[in-house]
Amino acid sequence: MSTPKVESEQHGELNCWRITTDSAELLVAQQGAQVLSYQRLGEPPLLWLSEQAIFKQGKSVRAGVPVCWPWFGQLSRNPQAVQAMYQGAEPPAHGLVRGRDWQLLGIAETGDTVRVDFNLPDTQGDLPGWPHNVELKLSIVLGEQLTIALTSYNLHNVPVTISQALHSYFAVSDVREVNVEGVDGLHYIETLADWESRAQQGDLGFAGETDRIYLQAPKKLSIVDPAWNRRIHLSSSGSRSAVIWNPWTDRAAQLTDMANDGWQRMLCIETANVWDDVVTLAPGATHTLSLTLGSEPL
Template sequence: MNTPNVEAVKLDELNCWRIRHGQAELLVAQQGAHILSYQVDGQPPLIWLNDKAAFKTGKSIRAGVPVCWPWFGNFERNPQSVQAMRAGKEAAPAHGLVRAMDWELGGIEAEGEALKIEFLLPYPEGGLPGWPHQVDLKLSIRLDAQLHISLTSHNQGAETVTISQALHSYFAVSDVRNVHVEGVNGLSYIETLEDWKTKPQTGDLHFTGETDRIYLDTAPRLSIVDPSWERRIELTATGSRSAVIWNPWIDRAVAFSDMADDGWQRMLCIETANVMGDVVALKPGASHTLGVSIGSTTL
């Protein structure tokens, strides 16, 4: 196999690694174990690297694949079983506690023709702020013909711990107005922009405005069809029965200081998740792995 090329780089305040393996290049930050971009030579990027993203210590990054854990989104919108895990009275940050923490690089090693990169976030003494539970966290990245991402939670404590979580993936698209998502027809979704009403999905999902939907009881396979780039991005999930599909559209994007006013056109989030009724209850000693494999085919 080809010897991987690993280069330590600095993006503003953040330590990162640029990793080449075969025809693929991966950029990942130590903060948040955050995949920033992924691209195969001769193709448009698969994972969107926001050109206005801020790479600041302690600030979550709006790009790539943020890790949302041990809760997803607005804390108060999480099921009571997830909310009951918190002990602190301070405000709970959106999307959990680990996006802005430094993870440990566990190793980069070959596995046959593939390359495996591993990050660890061991249980800190006293627990995470306002979250006193002994759960180790590991993010594994595998590069072969696809990009495989898996997040494993291992409960080292003596009590059951309930979490919600997501791999908040930003996918690069030619223009979100011209793509659609396959695999959602017939599903129910929660329309967060209309008082969290549950609605049925008919047909593929096309985009004509701000979108923020939680799809329930999803099948493992979803696809982004992008005719302009003549490709289909295929997502295969494991350990998940829910997905969040999001695009901020015009007004929301203008309000973001870390996104170009027209940045919404070039990205689409499909977040492999465990949310709402799909939350994870980890018994003492138990582990759970949330994963997604990402590849593309030509239309």
Template sequence: MATFEVDSEQHGELNCWRISSAHGELLIAQQGAQILSYQRVGEPPLLWLSEQAIFRQGKSVRAGVPVCWPWFGNLQRNPQSVQAMYRGEQAPAHGLARTRDWQLLGIEERGQALHITFELPSARGELPDWPHDVELTLQIVMGEALDVSLNSHNRGDSPVTISQALHSYFAVSDVRQVRVEGVEGLSYVETLADWEQRQQQGALAFTGETDRIYLDTPPQLSIVDPHWQRRITLASTGSRSAVIWNPWTERASELTDMADDGWQRMLCIETANVWDDLVELEPGASHSLRVSISSTAL
């Protein structure tokens, strides 16, 4: 039987839990049910935590896996059906879930894996200016892989349309030396060039600021990191879009919660439902956005 330890920690203003098992160590915050870091035993970190991260209530941490829900990015860049769900005037970036406290429902062993479950109670009709009744849970499974599932169940009597993402920050040896495989030939939206749609040629390498929405993505993408001699594999379900982001030099220097050279050590690949990849939930319907993250030696 697997064994695990759970320790409560305070990081700045945030309540957190450090969870250790035979497979690795996970740090997670109550705010946003946000995974802050994850490291497998005997390996470099798999998920990146900014050295200058700010742990403040109401602010998402520059780290790990922030949950973007019930919209992704700038609400005004979302389809009208997603915008129409929100009744307020000032819509925060990346939705309402990542800066609210979630409830830890339980941690339990099942075989050799550890299952951690959170719920956002305020999604049941109590989010400001978003008057819809959705049962929203996040399940994390620590086993041979790290599985993260964001589950939305429409408990209301009207349809609900959302966009969303698991905004994962991956740790890399040097982003200038890594490549992303699985995107070859895909169409993508180049947000840095007036949201122009383009086509990817070959694997993706990084030579400057990158902020792209890849469309009709396959179920598997991977980060190949020759210096650390590893491949990080992302296997997703419930998603056919992905956002790939790195701020590079100039943008990173503008971010107070990232070291000026922090961009070198991170790469975001966000398993998502964005652009035309929307989630439309009829009353009683459910959707699960899931990514399984694993690493293997090259």
């Protein structure tokens, strides 16, 4: 085994690190502590980086795994306990941490494994409109698989309620030809039809815009991609909800940082705490939301 290689790179306005081992390559941005891409050597990417991604300070990159925290989606769609935490005027979608520079705590190599640790000091009282004191850390471990773990530690003397997500963009050969295993029988919220509650029958395939919140999701889901002869495994912890999203044609055409046909090559499965699965941190309590990615041939 050769020693993993760590290189600093600049992508547009963003500071990044490219980490290469004998088996995989990872690109991580300081902004948002965001994994931008992940690929096992000799294989198609596992995480998708938009061909028209914009690398600009303050703007989350359409790629990899953005971190949504301390709320997910539109704040107004969150439970009242999450909404009550925010005292600002116009809450941005997906929270307050995606467009901020995190602090790199260190990049450590152990054998053929690399660990990258970040924290965001701003969450300890300095997020605009969110006057709470929560230590927020993100750890990325690159080895035979990729693990991303987001840990929230309430340092305040009152409870704090959050929703959150690891908003993963997966790379697929053609979303119309893949399906998601592990959702059969689950109840979900169909956000494109008045937020109706429905039940999934069978595996999930794709034939149009998709935006669903799956409730009581299992700890393991899979993306089956016959054209690339692989199954991507998602293993989560600290989560009971999963959001599955693809913008399809019309919505993709409205996104300046996605090619008009970019929707064909990506699928979001977001490991989340949303809807009735929000997290209330008692004083001194800790919660970790984590996702491990791997793949195997079909």
